[in-house]
Amino acid sequence: MQISDMPMAQAVIDLEELCAAAHSIIEDIFADDPIQGCGKAVLQLLRSRPDNLIQFARDKLHAYPFKDVPTCWRRLFTDASISKAISEIEWHLSQTKLDHRINHGQAAVIANDGVEIVQDEDWLASVVRTLDTAVIMTGAPLRRELIETLISALADSEIVKQDPAEDQRSKRRKLEDDTFPISEMSIPEITNEIPRARLSLTQFETHLVNPTPVILTDALSHWPALNERPWKSPSYLLQRTFGGRRLVPVEIGRSYTDEGWGQALIPFRDFMDQYLVRKDLVESALRNEKTDQTSQKEHRMGYLAQHDLFSQIPNLRNDISVPDFCYTIPPPPMPGTPLADKDIPELDEPLLNAWFGPAGTISPLHTDPYHNILCQAVGRKYIRLYSPIETDKLYPRGIEDGGVDMQNTSQVDVAAAMAEEEADWSDAMGTEKTDEKFPLFKDAKYVECILEEGECLYIPVGWWHFVRSLSVSFSISFWWN
Amino acid sequence: MELYACGFNAHNQLTFNETREADPKDIPQLRRLLSAEYIDILFTGWSNLVLDVDHVLKLNGARLDGSSTSPNYSTIQNIQKENAPEKEDVRTIFGDHTGVLGGLNRTGKILIFDPEHSTFKPHNPPGPAASKTHLSIAGNGKVATCYEESYSDPEAPPLSSGYGIRKQSVSHHRSTRTIIHEYLSLDDFLQHHDLGQSGTEEIPALAHKEFILHCSPRQLVANQTAFTFLDDLGNVYTWGDGRHNHLGREITSATPASTPGFVESLGGIPIRKVVSGGWVTAAVSRDRDLYLWGGRPGEGQWIRELPHSPARVDEEGVEEDVALANVDGGVDIVDVAVGDGHVVVLTAEGKLFAAGRGGNGQLGCGGMEFAEAWREMQFEEGDASDKSIVGVFCGPWYTLVLCRIKR
Numbered sequence: 001m002q003i004s005d006m007p008m009a010q011a012v013i014d015l016e017e018l019c020a021a022a023h024s025i026i027e028d029i030f031a032d033d034p035i036q037g038c039g040k041a042v043l044q045l046l047r048s049r050p051d052n053l054i055q056f057a058r059d060k061l062h063a064y065p066f067k068d069v070p071t072c073w074r075r076l077f078t079d080a081s082i083s084k085a086i087s088e089i090e091w092h093l094s095q096t097k098l099d100h101r102i103n104h105g106q107a108a109v110i111a112n113d114g115v116e117i118v119q120d121e122d123w124l125a126s127v128v129r130t131l132d133t134a135v136i137m138t139g140a141p142l143r144r145e146l147i148e149t150l151i152s153a154l155a156d157s158e159i160v161k162q163d164p165a166e167d168q169r170s171k172r173r174k175l176e177d178d179t180f181p182i183s184e185m186s187i188p189e190i191t192n193e194i195p196r197a198r199l200s201l202t203q204f205e206t207h208l209v210n211p212t213p214v215i216l217t218d219a220l221s222h223w224p225a226l227n228e229r230p231w232k233s234p235s236y237l238l239q240r241t242f243g244g245r246r247l248v249p250v251e252i253g254r255s256y257t258d259e260g261w262g263q264a265l266i267p268f269r270d271f272m273d274q275y276l277v278r279k280d281l282v283e284s285a286l287r288n289e290k291t292d293q294t295s296q297k298e299h300r301m302g303y304l305a306q307h308d309l310f311s312q313i314p315n316l317r318n319d320i321s322v323p324d325f326c327y328t329i330p331p332p333p334m335p336g337t338p339l340a341d342k343d344i345p346e347l348d349e350p351l352l353n354a355w356f357g358p359a360g361t362i363s364p365l366h367t368d369p370y371h372n373i374l375c376q377a378v379g380r381k382y383i384r385l386y387s388p389i390e391t392d393k394l395y396p397r398g399i400e401d402g403g404v405d406m407q408n409t410s411q412v413d414v415a416a417a418m419a420e421e422e423a424d425w426s427d428a429m430g431t432e433k434t435d436e437k438f439p440l441f442k443d444a445k446y447v448e449c450i451l452e453e454g455e456c457l458y459i460p461v462g463w464w465h466f467v468r469s470l471s472v473s474f475s476i477s478f479w480w481n
Numbered sequence: 482m483e484l485y486a487c488g489f490n491a492h493n494q495l496t497f498n499e500t501r502e503a504d505p506k507d508i509p510q511l512r513r514l515l516s517a518e519y520i521d522i523l524f525t526g527w528s529n530l531v532l533d534v535d536h537v538l539k540l541n542g543a544r545l546d547g548s549s550t551s552p553n554y555s556t557i558q559n560i561q562k563e564n565a566p567e568k569e570d571v572r573t574i575f576g577d578h579t580g581v582l583g584g585l586n587r588t589g590k591i592l593i594f595d596p597e598h599s600t601f602k603p604h605n606p607p608g609p610a611a612s613k614t615h616l617s618i619a620g621n622g623k624v625a626t627c628y629e630e631s632y633s634d635p636e637a638p639p640l641s642s643g644y645g646i647r648k649q650s651v652s653h654h655r656s657t658r659t660i661i662h663e664y665l666s667l668d669d670f671l672q673h674h675d676l677g678q679s680g681t682e683e684i685p686a687l688a689h690k691e692f693i694l695h696c697s698p699r700q701l702v703a704n705q706t707a708f709t710f711l712d713d714l715g716n717v718y719t720w721g722d723g724r725h726n727h728l729g730r731e732i733t734s735a736t737p738a739s740t741p742g743f744v745e746s747l748g749g750i751p752i753r754k755v756v757s758g759g760w761v762t763a764a765v766s767r768d769r770d771l772y773l774w775g776g777r778p779g780e781g782q783w784i785r786e787l788p789h790s791p792a793r794v795d796e797e798g799v800e801e802d803v804a805l806a807n808v809d810g811g812v813d814i815v816d817v818a819v820g821d822g823h824v825v826v827l828t829a830e831g832k833l834f835a836a837g838r839g840g841n842g843q844l845g846c847g848g849m850e851f852a853e854a855w856r857e858m859q860f861e862e863g864d865a866s867d868k869s870i871v872g873v874f875c876g877p878w879y880t881l882v883l884c885r886i887k888r
Binding site: 039040041042044045048049051052055056059060062063064065 | 489491492504527528529543578579580619620621705706722724725759777779821840841878
């Protein structure tokens with residue numbers, strides 16, 4: 001490894017200063033900081049026992065229903081995680097200084113009470129995991145900027161770029177074919193197609209007077225994600241997620257209405273590797289999802305679904321832009337439809353969500369309380385829409401055990417219904433047919449499409465939608481009202 | 482008597498007669514802390530604890546200002562009541578992760594701890610208040626209290642849904658019952674107007690909930706989200722947050738999580754003691770059997786013996802609500818204690834076993850992160866055979882062991 005003294009030393013000092021500053025920020029607690037609610041006995045351990053405090057906060061996060069967790073515990077989880085991350089960075093910086101001196105023939109220093117420390121293969125992944133867990137589990141109140149600064153500083157630092165392990169990883173990436181695998185999913189026949197149109201903003205506003213679904217072509221042509229910074233390149237996505245170290249929440253299982261469905265927080269690289277890229281794993285998952293008897297151990301489908309990836313990773317946010325259409329004032333839900341009675345607060349800004357997964361992912365038939373523009377940045381999806389008028393033929397769920405309101409989700413398994421229609425028994429779940437269980441469903445009117453890469457679909461508020469990916473797909477939804 | 486301890490010591494709660502460091506180390510194996518004629522343990526909080534040492538109450542660990550490096554562990558003065566000739570001794574103490582908060586005296590009055598002066602002072606409720614036999618604070622801040630009252634009503638239908646062992650009324654004119662109140666916080670409780678007599682509602686109570694059980698109270702304990710009540714006949718009732726399936730019983734609309742429900746699995750088994758911590762509750766029967774229930778789904782690691790542990794469910798297929806524990810080949814269990822994530826048992830053979838979280842040394846097995854199966858606890862000097870162990874107690878992340886000196 002060829003290192004010239006100056007840049008390395010400078011990089012170390014910059015990170016060191018940042019870490020020292022971050023320590024001060026964490027430890028000089030303002031009187032009105034909600035973290036004060038934890039009590040002094042807890043707060044005095046922020047520097048010396050961050051791991052213990054993360055455990056303490058994690059327990060408290062589970063002691064309350066998610067929406068009721070007192071802010072002090074979310075603050076504690078966040079600040080203890082930052083404290084832990086900074087200490088880890090500082091330790092590795094000091095080791096780097098030692099290595100540097102070792103390379104130049106100076107005496108080796110043994111750290112930690114005489115036990116020589118073997119440097120972690122990827123300590124950066126560990127630091128990023130600590131910080132991202134705090135962001136995803138608590139929203140990192142008051143500390144989003146600080147965490148983003150820390151991660152950017154790490155990503156940009158010379159330490160990372162000179163890391164020999166990093167070199168090897170990037171070499172490996174270039175050798176492989178830099179695209180997602182092609183899937184072999186059959187394309188459904190489209191009979192009642194959603195119209196395509198190229199609408200200006202004014203034309204769209206006119207369209208909103210009587211809102212119906214429409215595919216807007218050429219609305220995304222300027223997106224870097226579709227041009228110079230293509231999201232269909234796995235290596236590009238890895239690079240934007242700090243070598244794939246950033247953690248993402250992944251839904252495991254065929255559909256969130258199925259038993260055995262669960263969620264996990266895993267590094268972006270592991271998600272891509274196990275659920276998108278590895279052909280053998282992807283195919284076995286697709287096979288497993290077709291039967292009822294998948295045990296916990298067998299490989300299942302993974303879907304990065306409904307996650308605000310763009311506030312977590314601002315790098316990616318710069319590759320897309322909010323469609324102008326989302327700055328119009330759309331109509332409220334139709335009177336007489338279920339959403340008309342609900343009190344949905346007005347959004348100040350459109351809500352962005354990422355949807356990234358393999359072929360075969362399913363979003364079961366449901367409605368959302370907002371108008372939606374669903375954009376395809378990678379791959380294609382089959383989408384079927386039912387008007388709110390058809391609600392009584394769609395068998396909405398009720399309020400489940402534990403008080404969870406599932407009325408926006410239909411009981412009908414549309415994928416199974418489609419398979420039965422096509423007499424494709426390999427996709428039919430169980431033995432009870434849709435027609436028998438839900439007799440009115442076949443009379444419900446729908447429109448459908450195959451949404452291609454570069455297109456976006458306008459879904460009016462309250463319209464039932466069923467979505468199935470036909471290839472590796474990366475969609476972005478923009479919700480507004 | 483001697484007191485041994487291992488585990489979390491970041492507040493010097495386990496440091497006695499030694500220099501108190503600013504950043505103290507946890508204790509990985511059972512260490513002798515002190516000897517005295519008489520020792521009892523009254524409060525085991527996350528950041529401090531209270532012992533009765535030769536009939537003087539002593540507080541060790543974090544202080545009001547969070548500091549924990551005063552040279553000697555302080556003495557809690559017994560409360561002085563100005564007009565009372567006798568001192569009103571503290572019988573039980575309650576608190577949370579911030580420290581000691583208060584106690585109950587022998588006549589059931591509430592005492593509030595004054596950390597500045599290190600004393601308990603009587604609390605004056607805003608209205609008539611019943612004398613409480615028990616008060617317990619859960620990790621989510623909720624408070625449960627209970628008291629006993631006798632009443633006369635030969636036609637009274639049972640108001641609880643329990644089917645436990647019933648007291649035969651000697652005369653059907655007077656019976657005894659327990660009134661349980663639940664509050665959303667300790668502050669709520671301290672500001673309430675209690676109902677002196679349940680049913681005479683001249684002054685409304687701020688109690689979040691009221692439950693009536695036809696029995697006498699023996700124990701009321703809490704963990705992070707659930708309360709467990711033991712009556713004098715050995716029946717166990719649980720209630721609290723129903724989300725994690727850790728109440729040791731089925732949750733149905735007839736037996737909801739939020740109301741004390743009888744633990745059917747222990748029906749007919751006279752339980753002598755219950756202990757609770759984290760998401761786990763343990764019970765020891767008069768026949769010296771140990772029962773466990775709880776555990777939080779989503780945790781990476783489970784004590785194997787818990788009824789819903791993945792290992793147990795995989796093996797046995799059936800999921801029970803309560804598991805009969807098997808320690809050291811199925812020997813009798815004399816005592817049990819539960820912290821936030823670990824369980825400690827004392828067998829009839831005088832051995833100590835522990836399972837669960839161990840990262841702070843609370844298992845007495847070094848820094849072992851987690852023990853799925855029972856591990857014998859280790860002493861820094863000697864072992865269990867040269868000691869006469871009489872009791873085990875757990876703080877959230879540490880363990881205390883009480884011994885008589887073997888002659």
